[in-house]
Amino acid sequence: MKKIWLTDTTLRDGSHSVSHQYSIDQAVTIAKALDDAEIDIIEISHGDGLAGSSLQYGFSKATDNDLIKEVSGVIKNSKLAVLILPGIGTSADLEIARKYGAEVARVATHVTEADVSQQHIKVAKSMGMKTVGFLMMVHMAPVENLVEQAKLMESYGADIVYCTDSSGALLPDGVKERITALKENLSVDIGFHAHDNLNLAIGNSLAAIEAGATYVDCSLNGAGAGAGNARTESLVAVLKKSGYETNADLYKTLDTAEKVFRKIVPEATRPNDLTLMLGYAGVYSSFLLHTYKAAEKFHVDPREILVELGKRKVVGGQEDSIIEVAYEMSQKK
C-alpha cells in the first residue's frame, strides 16, 4: 500500500484567507489539533513565506519568528515547515526559523527560476533540515523545462521536489503528464500542491498520486490564496477510501476542520467567477485587482483581459502588461 505524506498549509497558504491576521493563540490552537490528527507536516509563515510581512504583501499580525517558536513548542507528532521565497526571505530568516524549531524548509521559485534556490537549499540542508524545492506556476512551462528546473533543485540537494499548480490551472491529464515526467527523470520524492480554481484540487491531487507523487499539500476547509487549496479533510477521506496509507486520523481531521478551524475562520474560501477565471486563464491571483481596474477604465471585459494575460504567460512583476492588453482590446473594438 503506497504511503502518502501530507503537508497542511492552513497556517501558511491559508493565512491568505485571513489576510495574514492569525494570532499566536489561534495558530497554536490550529497546530495542536493538526498535530493531534497526525498530519505529517504543518507549514507556518506569512502567506508569501518568511519575511513576507510587508507593505507590498500585507503585514501579518504575529511575526514569523513568534509563530514558529510558539507552535513548535506544542506539536509532538508533526514536523514544522516554513516556506521561503528567495528574494523575499533570506538565509538569515531561515537560520532563525531553524533555531526556533522549523524542521522542514520549502524553498519556492517560479517554475523557470530554480537557480535562485541554490543558496537557500544548501543553507537548509547544512542545518539538517528536510528540504523541499517548490516550483510554482508549473502550468506556464513546457514539461521538459519543468523537469530541467526540478533536476537543478535536486542537484542543489533538495530531498523532495514539488510541482505547484499555483493558479489551479491544470487538468488531471496535465498533472499526470508532469508528475510522470518528474518521476521518470528524478530520484527524489515528488510532491504536488493544488489550487481549487476549477474545483479540481482533490481530483488533481489524486491524479498526481496515481502518477507517483508521494507528498501532497492541503489545508483545512481549503483555506488559501485565490480559490484555496485541496481540503485536508477531503484529502484524508479520499486517501483512506482509495486505499492509500496515511498517518492522518480521519475523524480527528474532520473535527479539526469543523470544530476547531471553522470556529476561528468561518468562511475560509469563497469560490466565485473571478477565482474560476484565474484558473481558466492560468493567471496568478495578484493580477485580479489591477485587471478589474483596467477593464473599467478601457471598457473591456476583464475576463478577456485575463485570458489574454494567460496566453502571454505574464508573471508577477509584469503588471504593466495589464494596461497594455486592456488598451489593445479597447482599440480593436
Place this chain on the structure above:
Amino acid sequence: MKKIWLTDTTLRDGSHSVSHQYSIDQAVTIAKALDDAEIDIIEISHGDGLAGSSLQYGFSKATDNDLIKEVSGVIKNSKLAVLILPGIGTSADLEIARKYGAEVARVATHVTEADVSQQHIKVAKSMGMKTVGFLMMVHMAPVENLVEQAKLMESYGADIVYCTDSSGALLPDGVKERITALKENLSVDIGFHAHDNLNLAIGNSLAAIEAGATYVDCSLNGAGAGAGNARTESLVAVLKKSGYETNADLYKTLDTAEKVFRKIVPEATRPNDLTLMLGYAGVYSSFLLHTYKAAEKFHVDPREILVELGKRKVVGGQEDSIIEVAYEMSQKK
C-alpha cells in the same frame, strides 16, 4: 472533437438548496439566464421529482405544473426536462408536464430497481419525449448489476441512461469503470450525475467523459442535495479548457452563476464534515438527521454509524437500521 450535452439541474436537484421554495419569478429568471447561456437542457420540478411536494419530502412554494408552464414559456434554446420517481410521481403527472411544455423525461429509480421504470419510460416515449433512464446510488451495486439494470432501461426505450452518484461516494476510477462497462454493453448514450461530497464532482465528471459519457449534469454554484452537484460554471470552463465541444457560452454561464443565481441564493451549498461523511460512507443524505439523533441517544459516534450503514448498503425506507446499528455499537463499547 467530442460534444458534451449539459443538463442544468439548479431548478430540480438545486431546489433542495432552498427547501423547494423557488418562486415562479425566481425560476423564470434563472431559466431565462441558463437559456441565454445555451445550456442544453434545464431540469425543473420538486427536488424529489414530479409530485414530490408533500409532507414527507417538503412542500414546494410553487406547483410543478405552474413552474413548468411559466418556464417553458420563456426559454428558446434549451429543452425543458422533468424528473419523475415512479412511486412518487405518476404517468398522469408526466402527461400534464408534457402538456405544459416538458420535452425531456428523466425516469429515476434506485440502481437495482430499473424494472419500476418501464411504464413511465414507455409513456414518456409515446408522448414523443426524449427519455432518460436515471439509475441512482450506483456505488451500491456491483458493476455487472448496474449494466444489467441499464440494459433494462434501454430495452424499455430510454434514449440515454444515466449513472448517478447520488451520495458523491465514487472515486474517479470507480466512475471510469462504470461508464466504460455501460459504453461497452449499451447502444444508447450514457450520462453521469455527480455529487460533491468528496470534492470530486468535477474530477469525476471529467473521468466519466473520458470513459465515454456524453451527457453530464450540473447546477449553478453546485446547488443540490447534500454537498451539491458539479458546478455548471466550472464544468463549462473545464470542458472548454479540455477541448470538448459544448453549446454553452462560458461568460454568460459565469454571469448566470454569479450575477443571477447568487443574488437569489447567496449560499447554495455548504460542504462540511457531515456531507463529507455521507460521501465517505456512501449513505444518502436523508439518513443524516436520524443518525445524529440515534448517536446522541446511544452515546456513539454518528460517523461510525454512517460507515456501518454504508457497509450494510441500507437504502431509503430502511431508516430502522439506524437505531439497530446505534444500539449494537453502544452494546459493544
